[in-house]
Amino acid sequence: xxxxxxxxxxxxxxxxxxxxxxxxxxxxxxxxxxxxxxxxxxxxxxxxxxxxxxxxxxxxxxxxxxxxxxxxxxxxxxxxxxxxxxxxxxxxxxxxxxxxxxxxxxxxxxxxxxxxxxxxxxxxxxxxxxxxxxxxxxxxxxxxxxxxxxxxxxxxxxxxxxxxxxxxxxxxxxxxxxxxxxxxxxxxxxxxxxxxxxxxxxxxxxxxxxxxxxxxxxxxxxxxxxxxxxxxxxxxxxxxxxxxxxxxxxxxxxxxxxxxxxxxxxxxxxxxxxxxxxxxxxxxxxxxxxxxxxxxxxxxxxxxxxxxxxxxxxxxxxxxxxxxxxxxxxxxx
Ligand code: NAD
Ligand code: UD1
Numbered sequence: 001x002x003x004x005x006x007x008x009x010x011x012x013x014x015x016x017x018x019x020x021x022x023x024x025x026x027x028x029x030x031x032x033x034x035x036x037x038x039x040x041x042x043x044x045x046x047x048x049x050x051x052x053x054x055x056x057x058x059x060x061x062x063x064x065x066x067x068x069x070x071x072x073x074x075x076x077x078x079x080x081x082x083x084x085x086x087x088x089x090x091x092x093x094x095x096x097x098x099x100x101x102x103x104x105x106x107x108x109x110x111x112x113x114x115x116x117x118x119x120x121x122x123x124x125x126x127x128x129x130x131x132x133x134x135x136x137x138x139x140x141x142x143x144x145x146x147x148x149x150x151x152x153x154x155x156x157x158x159x160x161x162x163x164x165x166x167x168x169x170x171x172x173x174x175x176x177x178x179x180x181x182x183x184x185x186x187x188x189x190x191x192x193x194x195x196x197x198x199x200x201x202x203x204x205x206x207x208x209x210x211x212x213x214x215x216x217x218x219x220x221x222x223x224x225x226x227x228x229x230x231x232x233x234x235x236x237x238x239x240x241x242x243x244x245x246x247x248x249x250x251x252x253x254x255x256x257x258x259x260x261x262x263x264x265x266x267x268x269x270x271x272x273x274x275x276x277x278x279x280x281x282x283x284x285x286x287x288x289x290x291x292x293x294x295x296x297x298x299x300x301x302x303x304x305x306x307x308x309x310x311x312x313x314x315x316x317x318x319x320x321x322x323x324x325x326x327x328x329x330x331x332x333x
Contacts, residue, residue, distance in 0.1 A: 001246060002026045002073055004116070006059050006107060007080030008052075009036025011190040012122065012179060012235055014044050016078060018188060019239045021048035028072040030065070031081065032058040037332035043187045059103040065110035076118035076246055079107060082151075085197055086126070086290065089148035100151035101158075108162055118170040120245045121159060123152045125177045125231075125258070125295055134262075135298040138175070138254045146290060156254075163252040170253075172245040177231035177258030177297045179238050181312070182320040186327025189320070193331075199265060200232075200317075203272050204325045206280055214280060216265050218287035221294075227265035227284075229294040231258040234312035234320070244308040258297025259310040271318045 003020055007013040008029030013036065020027050021044065029041050033056055045052045053072065057064045059081050082100045083089070089096040104121070111119065128136045129143035144150045159171040180200040182189030192201045195211070205211045219226040241257045263271075273280050302308050 001075045004074035004077045005029045007031055009040050013080035014040035014188050015235050016239045018044035018047050021050040028053040030055045030057045039332035059107045062106040062110050066113050069114040074116050078120045080122050086146050086148045089146055093147035096147045096151045101154045104155040117168050120172045120242055123173045123175045125175050127153045130292045134294045134296040137298040138301050160252055168250055170250045173254040175256050177233050179235045180232050181234040181317040182324035186323040189324030191331030204321055207276055208325050214282040216282050216284045219284045225264050225266045229262040229264050231262050231296045233259050233310050234317045237310040237312050241308045244306045255302040255306055256297040256299055258299050260299045262296040263314055271314050275319045276322045
């Protein structure tokens, strides 16, 4: 297929570009490089032994999106482009609504103009908020508690309306749980400038000596060891979910992409210690505002209807992160 990938210079997008090229698809990448790195796209193409079209463009530039689509003629769009920091979304909500919501609207408008009828969208488990009881099925009540989560929910609602209005449109909403991992070559992974908000990139920074100690947020959650429990999923398993989504029929589909199994912060630190053979110093501190105790997917719907199931365990996720830390110590420099 001919696949248009937005945000293809980012963590998940670049790995998707590699996998799509590897499977023999033609890929065109659009990324404004606000966070991502063109070197990630170059590495993806090199690893697959294929070439890729790359445009340093913003998805909010509808005219440019139309021009690129008119020359590439995509059959499907994978839409990874977006901002993802919860803390930043609280301090700059306008930026998040403009980038994530307006950017997605612009992309859909360009798709309509160019007769492109298949969209796979990167949503997040954050849309479930704090009200329900895990494991979350796709039918669980939604209620994101921050602007980042609400921006994802708004795009989900937009896609629902677009699918209802245009019966030839295929909209696939994929709600990611906690993607971690890297390409086994150590060439493509998550590289965060400055201090990462997320656990695994922070632990990787400690292993690399960029930070002194991990802060474990909370010791009194109702979990076996008192720290938060998350459903970590290998990013390559997540991408197989996107590949499976390319075959879905017209209409709206919503899937959780998670393993159905949770791990605590201490279990992640222990696993990173055992794969790296190094001690990871940590301090237990207060809970981080806005965190839930447990977030775990019910992946049953994806298993039945998407014929997809995560294959890789936490050890493999941590091993690939550690390998990326060793092979690419300065990220994409
Ligand atoms: P990332 O920040 O590494 O990649 C996002 C990419 O989008 C970056 O390369 C950035 O430069 C690009 N981008 C941002 N705004 C753009 C715009 N307006 N126009 C063009 N390009 C733009 O993030 P990621 O981890 O690869 O996440 C990809 C998607 O998955 C995001 O939409 C994110 O919200 C979603 N998601 C990620 C996680 C996670 O834990 N990584 C979890 C749930 C959902
Ligand atoms: C966070 C976001 C979520 C977003 C996801 C992916 C919040 C409240 N939620 O999810 O909306 O979709 O990232 O970008 O920010 N932890 C530590 N020390 C750290 C970092 C994290 O103990 O330095 C703990 C957290 O309390 C949590 C677990 O590790 O229990 C995972 O945290 P994180 O990687 O930030 O992911 P989420 O909080 O699940």
